[in-house]
Amino acid sequence: MKTLRKFFSSLLLIAANYNTFACCDVDFFYYDYAPFYFRTCAIKRPVLTPIYSSNDAINTYIGSYTDSVRKQKNCESWKQQTSKSVSLQDIETILYKTPLDAFLRMLQTDNKNTFIKFLKTKGNQNYISYITILKKAELSLQLFRDPWYYPHSKDEILPFDNLLTEIRECRDAKLYERCVLQEIKMLFLQRKYNACQQVWEQEQKKITNDFLRKQCYGFYLGAKFKTNPSKEILYGYAKIGDFRSLLNCSKSLIPDNTAPFVAFELFCKENLNEDVTATVLQIVAEYAILTQTCTNLQQIASRMVSRNDCKNPAMWYYTMAMMEFYKNLKDYPYETFYGYFSLPPESFPQWKNFSKRLNRNFSKISNLLSKAEQAQGTNYIKESIQIFRYTLNINSSRTTSDDYICSVLKYFNKVDFVTYSEMQHLMLSHSVNKFYSGDTLHALLSLNILDRAYQIGTNNGTKYYEKIREDYCYNHAYQTAMFKSLEAMPIQTVIAYANSIASPQNDTERYLRKQCFITDKNFFNEYIGTRYLREHNYKKAITYLSKIPAEYQQYLNTYEYMYRDYFSYKGFRKLFENSNYKLTFAQKMYDLQQKIKTEKNPDKKGLLLLKYAVGVGNSHTHCWALTGYKMQGFSGYWYDNAEAKNILQQAVKTFTNKELAANHLYELEQLNLIRQYYNDTQIADYMRLHCDTRSDHVVK
Amino acid sequence: MKKIACIVFCLLSFWSCQNKSTESSLYNNKDQRAMYYWKTTFVLNDYERDFLRKHKINKLYVRMFDVDVDENNVPIPIATIRFIDSIPSGIEIIPVVYLTTNAVANMEHKSLYAEKIIDRVYAMFSYNNLGTIFQELQYDCDWTKTTQNDFFELCKETKTRLYKTQKLCSTIRLHQLSQKKPPVDKGVLMLYNTGGLRNYNEENSILKLNDVKNYIKSYSLPLDFAYPTFGWSVLFRNEDFKGILHTTDFDSSCYKKIDEHWYQVEKTHETLEAKLFLGDEIRTEQPDFQTIQKVKSLINTTFNTSNSTTILYHLDSVHLTKYSYENIEEIF
Known part of the structure; x- marks a missing residue:
């Protein structure tokens, strides 16, 4: 299975370079019922323009799969036609990865490629001619497929005339059917639709290979659609299992947003139990969710499940339940549920409302899901149903216990993989449930688990229970949902939470702790210390900051800003020594606090107050790394800070030596204070002589 | 193909030189009235056609396509304009190509991309009957110090590939006035998008006199001036x-x-x-007429505008109806 997936991925790369014109291609494919687009998740879409919900996106998405599957089938067909000793990989290399010049060179020099060996065998010259013609056609096509290409005139067509003659001459018993297909294809690409139809009508009886026949017929239908579009053509595409062409033609005939559903139902009628239907269903389901047309898909699912020949009813009941679930998301901003960075605490009320709404409609969804649980289905769909059941119970607040969440996470450890969206629905809902029941600590714990899922989700598909390196955690800790919530909590709650993380009380808590993103005590001590710095409680800041090792600060996302001198009067003066940046600052500020308390000399006290004011102000402005974790929101001058301003006023009132005070205030660029309090000093005279505007002379 | 184009161009150039004296006596730059057309389909409604006629607009700067990068960071053209309507008679089309800085930075061989851009514009002119040749090509790029060298190199390569009579022009954003001037024949100073669009506290991000004042300074490149009439x-x-x-x-x-x-x-x-x-x-x-007028006065006092074209951004009846005939005439 894994090899097959790997094979598909490699073909996808080829598809990117060799995609054929979208309409009227013949496509059929197999792909597992992949969860990425379904289960409880919807893909992220741009905030304003839901391009993924457009027909075009369905076309592009499905196109890449269909191209890849067609290529795989083609390789298999070539193997069948040539020799058992030729490997599929070698065929793929020659047909899809080798340009014309390299192909001709390989014919001369390569003895390893089994397909080349076969071609060079006596009597197989015609195969070489055939492949050469197609490589020439690809070269011509490349020019037209170049995104920079723009025709010079409206009559410009692909220069296939010579190649058409060559391909006709190439027809022999072995290659007859392939040559007919290529002729039809070239005529179609040249927009010679009538000629294209004629070739099919003349040759169709001779084309017996099902794979090639379906392709020829697809181009024939396309040519017919170009000359005389009708609904008949849609049935034709449904019969050969080509959903992309079916959809493209439906769009012209049914010019509203129901086209994908009409096309899908037609498709299902002919391919109900085919694997391909599951893949198409995922794409149509995504379209239904994003365009809020869930009812349309529900109706189709209901009709499919009632058919006597339906072999996978679980999938259709699951679809109906899922669509019912998604109807409840209507009217909520998209980012409430899918935008990681706009998560809690802002989105909590909306999650609560959503939960209430879901609770009201619980029985309808649950009944459909019960039917899915009891119906026949593949292992994979059964797994999806189980995950959905968990989600539904938690989302609708039916189950709020931590033990239940533990069992869900344990189940996740067993399944193949779980998407971030699935985790998000579960953990965020659980967090909201806990939060509103007054259990803030467990609400935060759930967010911490969610953060882990998100970080892993953004880290190349690591399984969610795998360990993450600690330095990675530190670097990303300040972007997490848990951190955002901590910032909104009082400091006492943060301390209680840190304690609960450090000493779990029972097995459930111990298990949940293991699933968290951040559990490191250094993180919490550093954060609590920083919160106390923010509150100017330097004594308590020292208590927490002294618990962490000096080198810890190097892991912080703010480390690169920890060089600025917090007592600098102006500008970014650099500190020569910045080890233990926050702790040293806290200690110096605490020391100042003590000295201010005990200093009897008013001028000395005034100077201490000035230094303290600068420290307070700077810690909220250009030395913001002392009190925060992101630059945003920290701007202006140190004396813009209200607390710093108060202390400055205190200092002014403390000084008795006016000249000394004015000189220091001048250094601090506090000219207004000089004018206000020390207007009769020498420095005030100096200012008057050097000021540019009249207003600077006036005492206010 | 290129040879034929060359011969045709020489003939046309000869013909245009013959007629130049008459033409320049009719229109020097000062009398040129121009507008931008910045949509992905070229369709003009009655109001817009009438607007062009009433205000004697003789040049349209039409965005032909954007150049951005694909998922492999390869520069490709996107959002190519589709010409549904014909161009009203007497109007010259100046092709504009919008380049993202990412695209410019990822153009490994600038000469190759200069050629691709020019060829594509030629093809679009030919396919859509926009005229045999364009007299001017304009690049629109929000280059900064980090992308300046890439953009300038692309301009140089483009210049060498244009005929001598063809001009290469570049939009100049206000912040670019303090940078080195690009190696082009002319610039168009964009007097819009002066504020912070994403800033909640911004009062009008399209045009504010004070924003413009902060940036305006003399510039050694000949400039035309583009004013906003959009919202x-x-x-x-x-x-x-x-x-x-x-x-x-x-x-x-x-x-x-x-x-x-x-x-x-x-x-x-x-x-x-x-x-x-x-x-x-x-x-x-939506900038009001008074603000536009004030900005224009500021421009007139800072730059020598006697030979400059005034360009309005952009031809769209929805917004142009917010200005009176007299307002528009005064801006021109």
């Missing part, structure tokens, strides 16, 4: 920028006016452009 609405959710809206019907009951230029969404609903939620806030922006 839009800016959507905010919880004070976070969400996007630009172009077609909001503020008369509907879904919105409540909360300030001179601010509306609040009173009912969750979906428009053609976006889904709007209860509580969303929308800032409307």
Whole structure:
């Protein structure tokens, strides 16, 4: 299975370079019922323009799969036609990865490629001619497929005339059917639709290979659609299992947003139990969710499940339940549920409302899901149903216990993989449930688990229970949902939470702790210390900051800003020594606090107050790394800070030596204070002589 | 093909030189009136056709395509304009190519891309009957110090590939006035998008006199000047920028006016452009005539504009109807 997936991925790369014109291609494919687009998740879409919900996106998405599957089938067909000793990989290399010049060179020099060996065998010259013609056609096509290409005139067509003659001459018993297909294809690409139809009508009886026949017929239908579009053509595409062409033609005939559903139902009628239907269903389901047309898909699912020949009813009941679930998301901003960075605490009320709404409609969804649980289905769909059941119970607040969440996470450890969206629905809902029941600590714990899922989700598909390196955690800790919530909590709650993380009380808590993103005590001590710095409680800041090792600060996302001198009067003066940046600052500020308390000399006290004011102000402005974790929101001058301003006023009132005070205030660029309090000093005279505007002379 | 184009061009150049004396006596740059056309389909309604005629517009700067990068960081053209309507007679088309800085930075061989751009513009002229040759090509790129060298190199390579009589022009954003001048024949100073679009506290991001004043300084490149006659609405959710809206019907009951230029969404609903939620806030922006006039006066006192073209951004009846005939004439 894994090899097959790997094979598909490699073909996808080829598809990117060799995609054929979208309409009227013949496509059929197999792909597992992949969860990425379904289960409880919807893909992220741009905030304003839901391009993924457009027909075009369905076309592009499905196109890449269909191209890849067609290529795989083609390789298999070539193997069948040539020799058992030729490997599929070698065929793929020659047909899809080798340009014309390299192909001709390989014919001369390569003895390893089994397909080349076969071609060079006596009597197989015609195969070489055939492949050469197609490589020439690809070269011509490349020019037209170049995104920079723009025709010079409206009559410009692909220069296939010579190649058409060559391909006709190439027809022999072995290659007859392939040559007919290529002729039809070239005529179609040249927009010679009538000629294209004629070739099919003349040759169709001779084309017996099902794979090639379906392709020829697809181009024939396309040519017919170009000359005389009708609904008949849609049935034709449904019969050969080509959903992309079916959809493209439906769009012209049914010019509203129901086209994908009409096309899908037609498709299902002919391919109900085919694997391909599951893949198409995922794409149509995504379209239904994003365009809020869930009812349309529900109706189709209901009709499919009632058919006597339906072999996978679980999938259709699951679809109906899922669509019912998604109807409840209507009217909520998209980012409430899918935008990681706009998560809690802002989105909590909306999650609560959503939960209430879901609770009201619980029985309808649950009944459909019960039917899915009891119906026949593949292992994979059964797994999806189980995950959905968990989600539904938690989302609708039916189950709020931590033990239940533990069992869900344990189940996740067993399944193949779980998407971030699935985790998000579960953990965020659980967090909201806990939060509103007054259990803030467990609400935060759930967010911490969610953060882990998100970080892993953004880290190349690591399984969610795998360990993450600690330095990675530190670097990303300040972007997490848990951190955002901590910032909104009082400091006492943060301390209680840190304690609960450090000493779990029972097995459930111990298990949940293991699933968290951040559990490191250094993180919490550093954060609590920083919160106390923010509150100017330097004594308590020292208590927490002294618990962490000096080198810890190097892991912080703010480390690169920890060089600025917090007592600098102006500008970014650099500190020569910045080890233990926050702790040293806290200690110096605490020391100042003590000295201010005990200093009897008013001028000395005034100077201490000035230094303290600068420290307070700077810690909220250009030395913001002392009190925060992101630059945003920290701007202006140190004396813009209200607390710093108060202390400055205190200092002014403390000084008795006016000249000394004015000189220091001048250094601090506090000219207004000089004018206000020390207007009769020498420095005030100096200012008057050097000021540019009249207003600077006036005492206010 | 290129040879034929060359011969045709020489003949045309000869013909144009013959006629140049008459033409220049009719139109020097000062009398040129131009507009930008910045949509992905070229369709003119009656109002727009009439506007061009009434205001004697003789040049249209048409955005032909953008150049951005694909998923492999390879520069490709996107959003190519489709010409549905014909070009009104007497109007010269100046092709404009918008280049993202990412695309410019990723152009490994600038000469190759210069050639690709020029060839594509030629093809578009030929296919859509826009004229045999273009006299001027304009690049629009928000280059900064980090992308300056890449952009300048592309300009140099482009210049060498244009015929001598063809001019290469570049838009100049206000912040670019303090940078080195690009190696082009002429610049168009964009006197719009002067403020912070995404800033909730911004009052008008399209044009503010003070914003312009902060940047204006003399410039050694000959300049034309582009003024804004467009508007839009800016959507905010919880004070976070969400996007630009172009077609909001503020008369509907879904919105409540909360300030001179601010509306609040009173009912969750979906428009053609976006889904709007209860509580969303929308800032409307459209520069008024007085502001444009003040900016123009400032420009006239700072630069020698005697030989400059005034360009309006852009030809769209929805916004042009907000200005009177006299207003537009005065701006020109």
